Structures are given as C-alpha cells and as structure tokens.
Amino acid sequence: MSVTINDIIQRAIGMSVQNNAATLTSNAPEMITQIGQYESDVYIAAAKANRFFTDSDTVTSTSGSSARTADLSTLTTLERIIRASITAGSLNRVDVEDPDAELSPRYYLLGQTMYEVEDDWGATGTVTITVDFATRPAALSPTGGLSQTVTLPDRWCPILSKRLAAYLSRKDVGRAPEEAQGFDDAAALEMAAMLASMELFGGMTHRRFISPEPFTPGSG
C-alpha cells in the first residue's frame, strides 16, 4: 500500500486528542518538509547499517583519455555508493591526496563528481560506469500537495507518524515535554526494529573479516 503524506499526518493526529487543533497541521509545506526529513533520516540510518534499500544505475563519463569525470548528481536517489564498476572491473575509491592507496582502476570524489585517477578507466572515449548504491527516498515537493506518497514501506511508516507526533507536541506550546519524549522514544524503538528486521532479512552473512564496514568513520 502506498502511504501518502496525508496518511502520515492523520496517524500523527490520532496519537493525541490535542492534535485535533487544525492549526497544528494546516500548513501543508511544513508537514511535507518535516515528513520528508524524517524519511530521509530513516534511509540514512539504513544506508549506514545494511544494504536493504539499494538500486543500480549507470552514468557516462566525459570523453578523453585521462582525468575523465562523471556527474553523480544525475542519480537523484543515490545516498551511498556501494560499488562502482566499469567493464574492466570494480573501481577503487581513493582520496584525492592519496591515489596510491589502491590499485587501478581508481577514482576519487569531489562533491558529487567522480574523477578518474590518471588514465585508469581504459581506452580513450567515454566510459559507462555502473553504480550500485544505497538509496535515499524520492524527494517530496513542499508544494506538491498532501497526496504525494512516501517511499518508505508502510510497515515502517509508524516511524514517520510518531516523529511527526513528537513535532506537533513540541509545536503546541504548553504541553508536557514528556509527551514529545514518549513519541521520540517510540519512534526510536520502531527504527531499531526496522534495522533489526533488515539485518535479519538476509539471514547469516559469512564474512572473512571483522571490518569497520559498512560505514568507516573518517573514510570519507
């Protein structure tokens, strides 16, 4: 089932009779922006913890024989690159200041642009780069109306509605702060359950290494 922005708002309103005041939720762009941010937070957490929300797409590099670039901003739902590859194999990401950290073929990132190290990407011309990536949700338009649907599957949408309920509670001056904290705690529980479910989904992973994967602090 596709869940709309309005569905999220109605569920949040239902969590407290004090949310019935129409002025709390009447500003549609405000509601859409808030829910969009909560949804983005969910996908960032998932991208750090597992590979549940993923996609694959291609980009084409500039032409040339070396120092080619590829614009990743065209991949509008790219949250985190898992693997980038060309026909010669997987590209190794290095830092612009330490290209010798890995073997060819290599790239480094500046902003959302992928840069070829030396002439690592092969023969002269454009290069098609396949990017496997953890996704972010589709962007919501603040002026697009409440019928827009969120990307997050319905089973985990209570995270969004509980966070919105906490927001409404804080917005409504005079309410006990414990109420908002209760909604936040409930949302955190839902988030933990979602991450656990994603981890459990694939069963046991056989790993050779104890590594800082999937997210290496300071790696970026």
Add this chain to the structure above:
Amino acid sequence: MSLTLSAVLNAARDWSPWFDRSRIPDAVAARMASDVQRDLLAKGATRNPDRFTATFTSASWPADTITLPAFERVLPPILLNFSDSTLAPDEAPLINADEADDYEDGQIPAYTLVGTTLTFAGQGSDHPDYASATVNYVAASADLTALTDTLVLPDDAKLAVSSALAALFALRVNGMPIDGHDPKNGTVSVDVNGLGARAAAAEVQWLRQQSQQQMRRHVTLEAGL
C-alpha cells in the same frame, strides 16, 4: 607458473579476520608482495638458480655489447653459438671489467658485465664463425601492480609468500583502532610474533626445498654454489 597476486593476497588475508581491504588496501598489499617476491627470488635463486633461469639471445653477431633485461643475477658462462647449429656453443667466461685488457686480443672470448650491459672483451668481428650469444640469467621481478599479475615465483612458493605477507599485514594492523577512527573504542590485536615465526618457518621450508632440488642432480663437477 600461475601464481597470481590475487591468489597470494587472498591467501594472506585468510590468516586473520582483521586483514580486510579497509585496513590493508590492495595497492599497499601489492607493494608488500613485490618486496616479498624480490626477497624470496633472491634467496631462492642463490640456492637453485636453474629453476629461475631465463634466456636472452642476441639477435646477431658480432654481439660486442648486449643490454640485458633487468636481472637478479647473470649465470655465466655466456654461450657463443656457431652459425652451424650442429656444433656445441663455445663458452665465454664473465670477467671483471678491470681484467678486460688481458682478453682484448680475443684469443679467449670473454665478457665483462657493467650495470646491465655485457661487453665483449676484444672484437666480436674477429670471430666470424659465431652467429649469436646466449645469456642465462635470473630475471628481476617487476613490481606487482594488478591483481591479475603473475608472480615469477613458482606455485610451491605460495605458502612462503602468503605467510610472509600475513606477517607484514600483522605489523600494519596491530594497534589500529577497531572502528577505523578512535583507539578508545578498542584496538586490533594480532599475534605478530606468531605470524612472524610461521612466515619464517614457511620461508625456511621453501628454501630447503630449492636446495634439495639442486642437490639431487647428478653433476660431474662441484657446482660452486
């Protein structure tokens, strides 16, 4: 020989769950593997040079100067091949450069070796019966720069190479922050001495194997190794 860089790196990484690519990138491991290979090749070629011998033959005669490919060591004598291929080649010794004057009359063909250049002592044109010169040498190992690169070491050196790499990996990762960032959250601890001892044992075993292969041959003269 089909031992690839990928194969030895995989084997070396198997020694510890801490030897992942985020801590030891392939390029770092490849540079270590290049050094390990050079070291083992030098030691192995000392014990059993024939096993690692490559041959270089000059395209024509006179071969007054021969520029060799990068080598670990040259294995004299230089073979002087006759135009008549049914004849066994003459053997030209390798002499010191400061002794070249004694051979310049060409009566006894000889070569000096300076850098990577072999120089005939005298004039090759004084020996028109020769057609070419053949040099046996142990080639120097090139740097390994791709996972598909093949080592010059034979397959039976795999354990010696991988365990030597594992010992180097241990030195690199020991004490690294487990989370790759903050040592307060714990540091990697590996048995550096144990892996070092295992690497030394594997190297000794492989070198012993090379010596034994040389010793089992029937020779009429002392090899002078």
